[in-house]
Amino acid sequence: MPYPSTLSRRxxxxxxxxxxxxxxxxxxxxxxxxMPLVAYLTPGLDLPFWRTLGRGVQAVxxxxxxxxxxxxxxxxxxxxxxxxxxxxxxxxxxxxxxxTSSKSAVAVLELASRAKVPAVVADIGTNGGDYLSYIKSxxxxxxxGVGEAMARAMGERGWQSGQYGLCTIALDRKNGQDRTxxxxxxxxxxxxxxxxxxxxxxxxxxxxxxxxxxxxLASFPKLRGLFVEVDQPTLGALQAVRDxxxxxxxxxxxxxxxxxxxxxxxxxxxxAVGMQQPYLMGQRAAEALLTGRAGKPPAKQILVxxxxxxxxxxxxxxxxxxxxxxxxxEGA
Numbered sequence: 001m002p003y004p005s006t007l008s009r010r011x012x013x014x015x016x017x018x019x020x021x022x023x024x025x026x027x028x029x030x031x032x033x034x035m036p037l038v039a040y041l042t043p044g045l046d047l048p049f050w051r052t053l054g055r056g057v058q059a060v061x062x063x064x065x066x067x068x069x070x071x072x073x074x075x076x077x078x079x080x081x082x083x084x085x086x087x088x089x090x091x092x093x094x095x096x097x098x099x100t101s102s103k104s105a106v107a108v109l110e111l112a113s114r115a116k117v118p119a120v121v122a123d124i125g126t127n128g129g130d131y132l133s134y135i136k137s138x139x140x141x142x143x144x145g146v147g148e149a150m151a152r153a154m155g156e157r158g159w160q161s162g163q164y165g166l167c168t169i170a171l172d173r174k175n176g177q178d179r180t181x182x183x184x185x186x187x188x189x190x191x192x193x194x195x196x197x198x199x200x201x202x203x204x205x206x207x208x209x210x211x212x213x214x215x216x217l218a219s220f221p222k223l224r225g226l227f228v229e230v231d232q233p234t235l236g237a238l239q240a241v242r243d244x245x246x247x248x249x250x251x252x253x254x255x256x257x258x259x260x261x262x263x264x265x266x267x268x269x270x271x272a273v274g275m276q277q278p279y280l281m282g283q284r285a286a287e288a289l290l291t292g293r294a295g296k297p298p299a300k301q302i303l304v305x306x307x308x309x310x311x312x313x314x315x316x317x318x319x320x321x322x323x324x325x326x327x328x329x330e331g332a
Contacts, residue, residue: 035067036093038289040282041083041108043100043124045072047204047232049256049278050098052327053122056282057096064290066093075204077104084108088115094289095119096282102127102174118292122285123278125174133288133298135281139178142274142306143229146253147186149272149310150225153251154192162224165197165216167209167237169229176200179229179255179274187225196220201229206236213240223250231256231273238269257309257325265314275307275317277324 038061042050054070061068071087073080080100087095088111095112099105102125109129112119121134154162164187169176184195197220199212209228216223217240226241228234234254241247247269254261257275264270281304288298307317307325322328 035065037067037069037087037090038094038096038286039083039087039092040068040070040096040098041073041080041087042070042098043073043075043080044204045070047230048258048326049231049276052325053098053278053282053285055327056279056284057122057286058282059279060283060286060290073100075100075202077101077107080104081107081111084111088112088117092117094293096122096285096289097126097131098122099124099126101170101172103172105129118289120285120289120292122281123175123276132292133285133300133302135285135288135302135304136175137276137281137304137306139175139274139276139306140182142276142308143179143182143227143255144186145182145306145308146227146255146272146274147183148190149308150183150227150251150253151187151190151192153271154225155190157251159224160191161194162192163194163196163220163222164192164225164227165195165220165223166199167212167226167228167233168198168200169204170202171200176229183227183253192225196223201233204230204233206233206239208236209233210236210240213237214244217241217244217246217250225251225253227253227255229255231258231261234270235260238264257307257321259326259328261309262314262318262321265309265311268311271310273309275309275321275325277304277307277320279327280304280324 040054040057045051058068071083077100105126106129109119109131113130119131121131168180197216228237241250251271253272255274261273284302291298309317
């Protein structure tokens with residue numbers, strides 16, 4: 001089946017958004033004033049993952065004749081709620097919410113429900129509230145895949161009795177629970193049950209994770225495996241391992257994905273990465289929102305697969321990862 005033309009796709013998107021088929025005769029200022037706003041509430045635009053997810057939302061809603069705005073909650077529940085109040089007061093037509101925590105999401109969704117504004121949850125998850133659809137990665141399966149690769153690599157080195165540790169995202173988030181449990185289950189099934197240390201990230205910075213890993217290495221000299229549950233902080237973890245001269249004695253796995261990981265996988269500085277596809281998640285979230293606005297209920301949960309990238313398959317995955325994981329433009 002041939003792909004529709006760009007014009008045809010835009011017409012379809014405008015229909016889903018509930019907008020007129022043609023707006024070419026409107027004055028430019030009138031068009032801008034009439035464009036419904038889709039707001040994306042995100043935990044922190046300092047992380048590439050959230051910026052890329054936002055670009056995925058933007059790539060769908062703007063061709064549909066809607067304006068887009070991303071609001072950085074800086075990992076603050078209070079700021080997230082204030083952003084929601086602000087955009088709803090300005091007449092937002094829809095929300096895409098990546099909550100600061102699964103608990104805090106409920107208050108935002110209640111605000112949107114009272115304002116009769118449709119909302120979609122993208123990643124992290126919520127403990128309740130009304131929403132059109134929840135777009136999530138298969139965090140458990142992705143982390144399980146990283147654990148399998150970690151256990152296999154440890155076994156190849158004869159480290160069957162080796163200890164492992166984790167630097168997790170917040171465990172009051174559904175996705176944090178899934179990643180932690182997925183990795184643990186894979187290690188346990190492979191016979192590596194010696195988890196000795198866990199630290200939860202709060203600022204999600206390279207400096208924070210550097211400090212965690214330096215302390216881990218000093219306290220657990222027999223540590224052989226480390227799983228860091230988000231991408232950019234992994235760079236801090238790897239620096240700590242290098243500074244401690246432990247690169248030959250410790251294997252590192254990660255989650256999410258940034259371009260720097262390509263060379264780190266090829267050099268085996270990283271054993272495996274469970275790469276979420278944030279650009280694709282953002283697109284699916286926006287499509288679900290537009291579908292709901294058009295009166296057609298989207299699927300209540302939309303699952304986006306996680307790519308398990310290793311040194312052996314990174315070249316195979318790279319064309320897909322450039323767009324859906326890194327959010328790069330064609331030819332970049």
